Each structure stands twice: as C-alpha cells, then as structure tokens.
Amino acid sequence: MTITDTGSPPTTSPLHASTSSGTFTGPIATHQPTIEILGAVRDRYDEILTPDAIAFLTALHDRFSARRYDRLADRMRTRFEVGIGRDPRFRDETAHIREDAEWQVAGAAPGLEDRRVEITGPTDPKMTINALNSGAKVWLADQEDATSPTWKNVIEGQLSLRDAIRGELSFTSPEGKVYEVTATETPTIVMRPRGWHLAEQHIRFIDRSGRRLSASGSLVDFGLYFFHNAERLIANGRGPYFYLAKLESSEEARLWDDIFAFSEEYIGIPYGTIRATVLIETLPAAFEMDEILFALRDHCAGLNAGRWDYIFSIIKNYRGRGARFVLPDRSEVTMTVPFMRAYTDLLVKTCHRRGAFAIGGMSAFIPNRRDPEVTARAFEKVAADKKREAGDGFDGTWVAHPDLIPVARAEFDAVLGDRPNQVDRQRDDVEVKASQLLDVHIGLPVTAAGVKANVSVAIRYLEAWLRGLGAVAIDNLMEDAATAEISRSQVWQWIHQDRSTEGGTPITREYIERLIAEVLSEVERRDPSTGSGTDRFDDAADIFREVSLREEFPAFLTLTAYSRYLVDSE
Structure with missing residues (x-):
C-alpha cells in the first residue's frame, strides 16, 4: 500500500505540541497512537520490527511527530x-x-x-x-x-x-x-x-x-x-x-x-x-x-x-x-x-x-x-x-x-x-x-563542460539511486545525494538567472534537453537478455527534468523520486 505523504508539513499540524516537554495540547484523543508496517516483512525483518521496537517507534512519534x-x-x-x-x-x-x-x-x-x-x-x-x-x-x-x-x-x-x-x-x-x-x-x-x-x-x-x-x-x-x-x-x-x-x-x-x-x-x-x-x-x-x-x-x-x-x-x-x-x-x-x-x-x-x-x-x-x-x-x-x-x-x-x-x-x-x-x-x-x-562571489564563468558535467553526474547518480545505490563512484569522484543536489540546483539557477556559458551559449531548457539527450546516448545501457537487469536511465532523466527544468524548485530531489519509484517497488 502506498502512502502519499512525502515529508512536507500537512496543511495543519496533526497535534499542537509544547516547545520543550513533548506533551500535547490539542484535540481530545479518540484513538490510541499506532504504528503499522506497510512494507513486506522478509527474512529476519522480524528481528528488527519486533513488538517492543514498534512500541518504541510509536512512543517517539506520539511525542515528537507534531514538533x-x-x-x-x-x-x-x-x-x-x-x-x-x-x-x-x-x-x-x-x-x-x-x-x-x-x-x-x-x-x-x-x-x-x-x-x-x-x-x-x-x-x-x-x-x-x-x-x-x-x-x-x-x-x-x-x-x-x-x-x-x-x-x-x-x-x-x-x-x-x-x-x-x-x-x-x-x-x-x-x-x-x-x-x-x-x-x-x-x-x-x-x-x-x-x-x-x-x-x-x-x-x-x-x-x-x-x-x-x-x-x-x-x-x-x-x-x-x-x-x-x-x-x-x-x-x-x-x-x-x-x-x-x-x-x-x-x-x-x-x-x-x-x-x-x-x-x-x-x-x-x-x-x-x-x-x-x-x-x-x-x-x-x-x-x-x-x-x-x-x-x-x-x-x-x-x-x-x-x-x-x-x-x-x-x-x-x-x-x-x-x-x-x-x-x-x-x-x-x-x-x-x-x-x-x-x-x-x-x-x-x-x-x-x-x-x-x-x-x-x-x-x-x-x-x-x-x-x-x-x-x-x-x-x-x-x-x-x-x-x-x-x-x-x-x-x-x-x-x-x-x-x-x-x-x-x-x-x-x-x-x-x-x-x-x-x-x-x-x-x-x-x-x-x-x-x-554570504560572500559567494568567485568571479569565474560557467563553462559548457561544467553544465554538461552537472547533467551527466545527476542523471548517472539518480540511475544508480533508483537501483538502490546511494554512494556511487562517477568519473573518479564519490557522488551521493548531496553532490547530485548541487548539480541539479545549479542547472535550475543558471536557467532562471539567464546565464550563458563562457562561449556565449544561453543556458535554457532547450539547451539542457539537448544535453540530456547527449548523456542518454553516451551511457552504457544494460541488456536485460544478459541477466544484468534493466537500467533506470530513462526514469533518472525524467526525475532530472522535474527537479531542474520545472518553473518551481523542489526543495529536495529525492522526495518525489522516493514516492514515485522506491515505495513498494522492490
């Protein structure tokens, strides 16, 4: 079963909490607080999801989720x-x-x-x-x-x-x-x-x-x-x-x-x-x-x-x-x-x-x-x-x-x-x-190579992330969610601040789309017939478009991607 909440605050807080004690003053309680496990319980998962551990999670959420x-x-x-x-x-x-x-x-x-x-x-x-x-x-x-x-x-x-x-x-x-x-x-x-x-x-x-x-x-x-x-x-x-x-x-x-x-x-x-x-x-x-x-x-x-x-x-x-x-x-x-x-x-x-x-x-x-x-x-x-x-x-x-x-x-x-x-x-x-x-002035240009590197790294990282890998070596650098965030947010900012590359090419959505196509043509695709599984590059490119090319700026690239691709997907 999929739940749609992605970690953003609800329209109204579920309860009102005091600033320090963790005690609540809100609607009269009509339900006993409960934790439900929606994910599959596989081999040995019951060693972690024990009744006592679930009771502790329930107590933590009861006292602190509103805050x-x-x-x-x-x-x-x-x-x-x-x-x-x-x-x-x-x-x-x-x-x-x-x-x-x-x-x-x-x-x-x-x-x-x-x-x-x-x-x-x-x-x-x-x-x-x-x-x-x-x-x-x-x-x-x-x-x-x-x-x-x-x-x-x-x-x-x-x-x-x-x-x-x-x-x-x-x-x-x-x-x-x-x-x-x-x-x-x-x-x-x-x-x-x-x-x-x-x-x-x-x-x-x-x-x-x-x-x-x-x-x-x-x-x-x-x-x-x-x-x-x-x-x-x-x-x-x-x-x-x-x-x-x-x-x-x-x-x-x-x-x-x-x-x-x-x-x-x-x-x-x-x-x-x-x-x-x-x-x-x-x-x-x-x-x-x-x-x-x-x-x-x-x-x-x-x-x-x-x-x-x-x-x-x-x-x-x-x-x-x-x-x-x-x-x-x-x-x-x-x-x-x-x-x-x-x-x-x-x-x-x-x-x-x-x-x-x-x-x-x-x-x-x-x-x-x-x-x-x-x-x-x-x-x-x-x-x-x-x-x-x-x-x-x-x-x-x-x-x-x-x-x-x-x-x-x-x-x-x-x-x-x-x-x-x-x-x-x-x-x-x-x-x-x-x-x-706040002194962010560096005085260096944006280069075409830098723009493409951001597109390439973000897509390749997201592809690995969708396959369950969180830390990935790409071009002899260790990439994780934080470095992918830099890559996609720079692209968004360059577009919205009307930046051009050092060579004079405007950084537009159309320009980034061309780079996405280039990156997808260059990556090594998996052949499912060999037993190596299916790659996730097309999904990764879709996520990248959503977090880099939309008018609105998503606070974190992983929120939508998690809800869409990682929940109940194994």
Whole structure:
C-alpha cells in the first residue's frame, strides 16, 4: 500500500505540541497512537520490527511527530524570507548564548576521544565489513545521503548494524567471495539517520486524532538503531552515537535533545549517554552554531563541516536572488572560496570555544586501483585538503575510501602528533561577520563542460539511486545525494538567472534537453537478455527534468523520486 505523504508539513499540524516537554495540547484523543508496517516483512525483518521496537517507534512519534512538522514549517518560512530579500543573520534573541563564555558541551565519550580519520559509507553488509576493517577511528554508518532509502536498504541496514555490533556479521557475494570482520580494533560507529524532511512510507503512524501519516525517516532510523543496540554498545565500551543531518536551527537541535533524553529514560540508561555530532550543512545553521551546541550541550560531541550540502543550501536559498548569487562550475567551488573559508573558520572557532570536536568534510576525489595516475592525483588532492583542515584546527576528517585513510591520517598526525585531538586550540584570530558567510562571489564563468558535467553526474547518480545505490563512484569522484543536489540546483539557477556559458551559449531548457539527450546516448545501457537487469536511465532523466527544468524548485530531489519509484517497488 502506498502512502502519499512525502515529508512536507500537512496543511495543519496533526497535534499542537509544547516547545520543550513533548506533551500535547490539542484535540481530545479518540484513538490510541499506532504504528503499522506497510512494507513486506522478509527474512529476519522480524528481528528488527519486533513488538517492543514498534512500541518504541510509536512512543517517539506520539511525542515528537507534531514538533517535527512545526520545524519543517519553520524551514519553509525561512526559505521564503531569504527569497524575498531577508538575509540570514546572527539572532539577537540568542546573543546571550553566544556571549556567555562559560558553558561547554559534554564532549567526547568512550571511543570518540580520537576522531582524526572517519570513514563514511552505507550500511549494506559488504560496506559495513569493509568499514569495520578499514583502520579508521570512526565509521559514519550512513542511512542518509549515502543510502538509497529502499525498504530493503532501511531494514537490512539495521540488520547489518545489529549483527556487526554483536560480532555476528559476515557476507558472501554472488560470486562466492566471503567478507568477514578481521580487524582486532574496529572503528567507533556513529550512525546517521535520515533528515527531518524525509518520510518512511513503508511505516504508517496513526496519531491520537486518527490522522494517518507516513512515519518520520529520522525517528525510524534513530529509533530502531537505538532500541536494539544502545545497551549492547555500552557493554562493548562504546555508546549510542549519532550524526544529525540537515539541521537548520537550534529549535531542531532542541527537538533532537528532547528525543535523546526521552529515549535514555525509556530504556533505562543514564541521561547524557547519547552523543551527537551535528552536520553544519545548511546556511541557516551556520548562523546558529553556538545555539545548536547549547541546545544539545548535554548530548553533544561536536560539529562537522558538511561541505556539499552546504553548497547546495547556498544555491537553494539564493537561487532567485539575482546574478551576484550565481556560482560557477561545481568544480570551482572549493573550500578556499570566501564563503566556504568563513564557514569552516567559524565552525572550528565555535567548537573549540565550547569544548566540542570540529570534524572536517569529505573531499570527493577517490582512488582507482586500476589506474595509477588517477590514484596519484586523488592522493595529492586529498592530502592537500586534509593538510588545510588539520592546519586550520579541525580535530578529524572524513574519507570515502579505505585507501585514503593513510593519506588523511598522515596530515593529521603531522599536526596532532600523539595528541588525540586539538580541541584546546582556540582560534581567537577568527572573527566572521554575516557578510562573509554570504560572500559567494568567485568571479569565474560557467563553462559548457561544467553544465554538461552537472547533467551527466545527476542523471548517472539518480540511475544508480533508483537501483538502490546511494554512494556511487562517477568519473573518479564519490557522488551521493548531496553532490547530485548541487548539480541539479545549479542547472535550475543558471536557467532562471539567464546565464550563458563562457562561449556565449544561453543556458535554457532547450539547451539542457539537448544535453540530456547527449548523456542518454553516451551511457552504457544494460541488456536485460544478459541477466544484468534493466537500467533506470530513462526514469533518472525524467526525475532530472522535474527537479531542474520545472518553473518551481523542489526543495529536495529525492522526495518525489522516493514516492514515485522506491515505495513498494522492490
């Protein structure tokens, strides 16, 4: 059965919630809150979808789903205000939080003291085993941008994590290759649930007023992982740790903090056991770093510079604000351009002032074991990126490939030595103004090659995403939902701001249609008669048209695509 809700707020909130306690004041309850499983229950799914776990999901949705909708409505208002010319600012009403030098966050918990290299990746069994054998300090177990949210991936990712935490995970590929965890010391797992905007349409929540709503992807991912693994993780000497994606305000952080406190009490573990690292990957969040840390202070380990989604957020918020907000080719929007430099400097300063870890982002370059020249270039680019981060004061960084771990570690070792981190390094030399965070002038043109690259990458990524792959190597770069968002949103903005390529070709819908045709003629199609399955390029091209060529700008490319293609499609 398909549910049509796609994660946007309903016309009216299902219930009215208080701002902090999670208790409701609304219509008189006439229904018992209920969770219904709509997705197929396959082999071992009952180990995750247990009655007790479903009861926990029901309690989470009963207490917090209304506040989720309120926060999504806040996002819409913020985007509208930026669109009509009201730039983000540092909030006057929270100045006392920023100016108070005394408060600190909880900081490191067992297994999080040294985070100099973190590997990211999806949670299928093979990638889970590879991550655990990688030698990284931390594994970001990604149920968000690196995972295509098919029902299979959502639940079987939970099974992979459950088995890994219990030392029971193994995997045999269709070719007969056996994968097992062999490392004597495995990375600390930090799980990333889906963002607040994403629904889980294979699970339905019926609230106290009888309204039927798709479940929250955030609450499903967090709830199932926490319920099944928190106590086992503590027994293993670690803990339930999370990366929080796509936050846009301290109110959203407070919502998570209340969820953490409720969840700790629900299963009977001490308050403050959970640790969260927040990705600062939206423009509004960059103006509330102190406030986000403060809202989560009893559960907070640090912040991460989520560079790709941050660039996407800049484009999304300023897409209609004129030519001066138009960015050049994606490849030219590096970490050293003014607005990115200001954002990362502010992040390090803010974190270290509060005793929080500052974790760097992921360079997209990846090695190719069959091409030494590509590998050498990737090593060079990644080394330069990590040298800059370590020198700027970051305590650790991300990589997307095991071969990059020694490269990144060498740069952080050179700065940290035997120290686990450099949280004690204060960046008193940094003073970032609002205008610097909004200084997007780069002064480079849009090229024909850059336009085609965006069309090609977005279509090829979407094709893989429709087949259940969330992180894909394309042209020796690691692409995920965030980089695909940049590609399609730049195309939309170039069209609507009447941009032309460096060679003088107007970037119009007709021009993009020609490029779509070119890309479809160049990709390698699958031949179903060979048993390799059917490709999804035509569907991917249709999605790309919808999110890049329509007059309206969809907030996220995955929302419509998820509802249309991934729900009950396996």
